Amino acid sequence: MASTVASLSIPATTFAAADVLPRRKAASRVWFPVARRGGFAVRSTGPATPPDISDKLSESIKEAEETCADQKGTAECAAAWDNVEEISAAASHARDNLKENSDPLEKYCKDNPETDECRIYDN
Numbered sequence: 195m196a197s198t199v200a201s202l203s204i205p206a207t208t209f210a211a212a213d214v215l216p217r218r219k220a221a222s223r224v225w226f227p228v229a230r231r232g233g234f235a236v237r238s239t240g241p242a243t244p245p246d247i248s249d250k251l252s253e254s255i256k257e258a259e260e261t262c263a264d265q266k267g268t269a270e271c272a273a274a275w276d277n278v279e280e281i282s283a284a285a286s287h288a289r290d291n292l293k294e295n296s297d298p299l300e301k302y303c304k305d306n307p308e309t310d311e312c313r314i315y316d317n
Contacts, residue, residue: 247285
């Protein structure tokens with residue numbers, strides 16, 4: 195069985211000259227140009243928080259900041275931030291419910307169960 199062994203020899207002057215060459219400054223920032231296209235881009239995002247909950251959340255945050263401005267560490271301050279946390283959790287649950295119920299085909303099939311797209315075949 196024959197084996198092939200490659201022998202690489204590198205001249206010593208290559209490495210000796212490396213110390214003499216000035217080093218380039220490393221790129222501090224890499225910039226990737228964006229292709230410009232006509233029209234607009236559509237970004238897919240998750241369902242938004244219902245506006246009434248979002249408004250309540252922003253109001254409760256302002257109230258908590260006002261309450262805690264002078265009285266940090268008091269029971270009133272803790273209660274205000276607990277209120278913010280509860281409203282934030284309610285907003286999160288509302289977003290999750292919107293996400294679960296946001297399939298357009300499901301909505302279409304509820305309204306039009308007789309269409310071909312909505313048929314369910316039993317085997």
